[in-house]
Amino acid sequence: MNGGTRLLILPLALSPLLPFAVFRANRIAEAEPRSLVAALGGGGAALAVAGLAAMIGALVLARRAQVRTVVAAALVVAILLAMGWAAARLTAGGPPQVRVGPGAGFWVALVSAGLLVVDARARLHPRPAMRLAIVAVAVAIGAAILWSGALSQLSIMQEYGNRSASFWREGARHLWLAFGSFAAAMLAGVPLGIGLTRARRASAPVLGLLTMLQTIPSMALFGMLIAPLAWIAANVPAAHALGIRGIGAAPAFAALFLYSLLPIVANTVVGLTGVPRSVTEAADGMGLTRRQRLTSVDVPLALPVIVSAARIVLVQNIGMATVGALIGAGGFGTFVFQGIGQTATDLILLGALPTVALAFATSAVLDALIGMLPGTAR
Amino acid sequence: MIELQSVTKDFAGVRAVNDVSLTVEQGTVAAVVGTSGSGKSTLLRMVNRLIEPTSGRILIDGADTAGVPAPDLRRRIGYVIQDHGLFPHWSAARNIATVPVLLRWPRAQVRTRVRELMEMLQLDPDVIGPRLPHELSGGQAQRVGVARALAVRPELLLMDEPFGALDPVIRAQAQADLARVQKRLGTTVILVTHDMAEAIRLGDRIAVMRAGRVEQFAAPADIIARPATPFVADLLGEGDRAFRYLSLRPAADLARPEGPGAGPAAGDADAPPLSPGTTMAEALSEMIWTGRDHVRVARADGTGGTVSRDDLIRAGRPE
Numbered sequence A: 001m002n003g004g005t006r007l008l009i010l011p012l013a014l015s016p017l018l019p020f021a022v023f024r025a026n027r028i029a030e031a032e033p034r035s036l037v038a039a040l041g042g043g044g045a046a047l048a049v050a051g052l053a054a055m056i057g058a059l060v061l062a063r064r065a066q067v068r069t070v071v072a073a074a075l076v077v078a079i080l081l082a083m084g085w086a087a088a089r090l091t092a093g094g095p096p097q098v099r100v101g102p103g104a105g106f107w108v109a110l111v112s113a114g115l116l117v118v119d120a121r122a123r124l125h126p127r128p129a130m131r132l133a134i135v136a137v138a139v140a141i142g143a144a145i146l147w148s149g150a151l152s153q154l155s156i157m158q159e160y161g162n163r164s165a166s167f168w169r170e171g172a173r174h175l176w177l178a179f180g181s182f183a184a185a186m187l188a189g190v191p192l193g194i195g196l197t198r199a200r201r202a203s204a205p206v207l208g209l210l211t212m213l214q215t216i217p218s219m220a221l222f223g224m225l226i227a228p229l230a231w232i233a234a235n236v237p238a239a240h241a242l243g244i245r246g247i248g249a250a251p252a253f254a255a256l257f258l259y260s261l262l263p264i265v266a267n268t269v270v271g272l273t274g275v276p277r278s279v280t281e282a283a284d285g286m287g288l289t290r291r292q293r294l295t296s297v298d299v300p301l302a303l304p305v306i307v308s309a310a311r312i313v314l315v316q317n318i319g320m321a322t323v324g325a326l327i328g329a330g331g332f333g334t335f336v337f338q339g340i341g342q343t344a345t346d347l348i349l350l351g352a353l354p355t356v357a358l359a360f361a362t363s364a365v366l367d368a369l370i371g372m373l374p375g376t377a378r
Numbered sequence B: 001m002i003e004l005q006s007v008t009k010d011f012a013g014v015r016a017v018n019d020v021s022l023t024v025e026q027g028t029v030a031a032v033v034g035t036s037g038s039g040k041s042t043l044l045r046m047v048n049r050l051i052e053p054t055s056g057r058i059l060i061d062g063a064d065t066a067g068v069p070a071p072d073l074r075r076r077i078g079y080v081i082q083d084h085g086l087f088p089h090w091s092a093a094r095n096i097a098t099v100p101v102l103l104r105w106p107r108a109q110v111r112t113r114v115r116e117l118m119e120m121l122q123l124d125p126d127v128i129g130p131r132l133p134h135e136l137s138g139g140q141a142q143r144v145g146v147a148r149a150l151a152v153r154p155e156l157l158l159m160d161e162p163f164g165a166l167d168p169v170i171r172a173q174a175q176a177d178l179a180r181v182q183k184r185l186g187t188t189v190i191l192v193t194h195d196m197a198e199a200i201r202l203g204d205r206i207a208v209m210r211a212g213r214v215e216q217f218a219a220p221a222d223i224i225a226r227p228a229t230p231f232v233a234d235l236l237g238e239g240d241r242a243f244r245y246l247s248l249r250p251a252a253d254l255a256r257p258e259g260p261g262a263g264p265a266a267g268d269a270d271a272p273p274l275s276p277g278t279t280m281a282e283a284l285s286e287m288i289w290t291g292r293d294h295v296r297v298a299r300a301d302g303t304g305g306t307v308s309r310d311d312l313i314r315a316g317r318p319e
């Protein structure tokens, strides 16, 4: 057992003492805590505690990281299924507006078990292809649990049930905002970075300007873009026809694009200037043209650094796109801000949880891709 | 044949190369030596136009290099540098294939050529070929760099301190390999080095540079026997110039026939003869070490002979 495991076992073991679920008479009513016994019944609670004890035992005793990964992952699944079961039990026979959501005990157990998975997986030192496979399996398990209906009585899923059409629409919008602005920033930022390595005098002012942009708080930047874009929409018919407006997706997209530029441009410059002099000298000496050197030597060697910027930007964009909802850009943020307005915790979670999951999965996939790039082999 | 005609290079007020004229004959090795900052690399890099001369002309086989687009020129000229400059994201084999691929050789021809080069440089194509540069030893990486430079049989090979980063044992071997490959291919070589011994061993002619000028351009024996300036003499080191001179010729040149009645008892009859390639300097060193005044030397044709200490000492002083 290592330090990481030990640190996580304690909250996991104590989690049954905290309320497992919360009960609301309706979606905005005061939450009433429900203990594990109340949520699962005496027999169910006993079974859950026994199961938890067995898995903790396995985690403590198992020497191999593979075993610990699988046990911790099974624990995550078991906690989710227990929650679904608790929701079904507590809502059974009640009026339809009753809501059952996760309680503190659930969250503590889930987060501890989730971190145990991450910790054990890290100790596997999986190859990049294996890491991609692990992400795929995790996504598949998550999807299977959601689709099976095991969680359908859970408050968040009820919120989803009432909004499934808009959920997917906002999800698509969220992806478009985050990935679209990222793609645009890559298309603009990488060439700009390449240009800056050639016109070194321009490098400091341009990077300075981009750094300044980064320091503007996101709400302020969204706001600052409203006026110019509204002006463009009013005066450029073609822009108006493209759907560009002062509020909505356009300023959000533009703000995310601007935030993305600094990491991409800066890392492109760092990556390119990090190519060893002997390598560029040899490339020139072999008779590679400037373009050939750029495409077959400089950019491939800078790629790990550029892709790590891509990872930072994507994760940042996925999170920041939620704020765009405040100026009518749509995305998962819509649910978050509606939920805040209605003091409906479950609606907030309906917006927040997919955002977190998306950021997690994107980061894991890009990490694996970085590991697959040639030249980064250990 | 490479001709440099009054070549000069100024860098923002620094005259790195100052009015250098010299001619390197086809199939010979010109070694360029000199102190740090004397303009050796600048001179070399003007030949493949990594640096454009401020004035003067450089001709290859009579044609001005300025008339050819630089990338085309460079593909015809091999270039080897001290840190080998292998592309870290490409395997050794792919590195060697760089120029053939640029010239769009057919795939099969590239593959055969890479194998051929690796074998010539004693690199196992199946073992070393797929490795990335960071998986190679310094000596292996250096040989891959040489193979890459020779890929399209360039008539001219430029080398900038190619062995500078190698340990003495590997360096001696790399020097011997270069000499062998150069003789076999008949490539013209310009070799920049810090090391006078290396220049003497490999150069048919040596150019001694100081502050951007060539102080002397002559065969090693002439450089040692008649240094043109005190700087050249300094660079040679007066302490062992006799040994340097002796190191230029094989001991077998001084051997007298062996056999009954051929002078005094020839060394110890039971000592094995020195190998045919032994230089006069090595033969003398052997005598000093073993306390004998004669040694036996084998000749390449299988016969043998005896070399006397007095003959060696006489040979160590240029007439």
Ligand SMILES: Nc1ncnc2c1ncn2[C@@H]1O[C@H](COP(=O)(O)OP(=O)(O)OP(=O)(O)O)[C@@H](O)[C@H]1O
Pocket: B011, B012, B014, B015, B016, B034, B035, B036, B037, B038, B039, B040, B041, B042, B043, B194
């Ligand atoms: N790109 C450059 N810009 C300005 N000055 C340069 C440049 N390249 C070389 N020099 C100057 O030209 C002179 C000769 O440099 P060069 O590199 O040719 O010397 P070198 O004989 O190869 O030295 P070393 O043995 O240290 O490699 C030095 O004074 C150096 O500072």
Ligand SMILES: [Mg+2]
Pocket: B040, B041, B042, B160
């Ligand atoms: Mg140099």
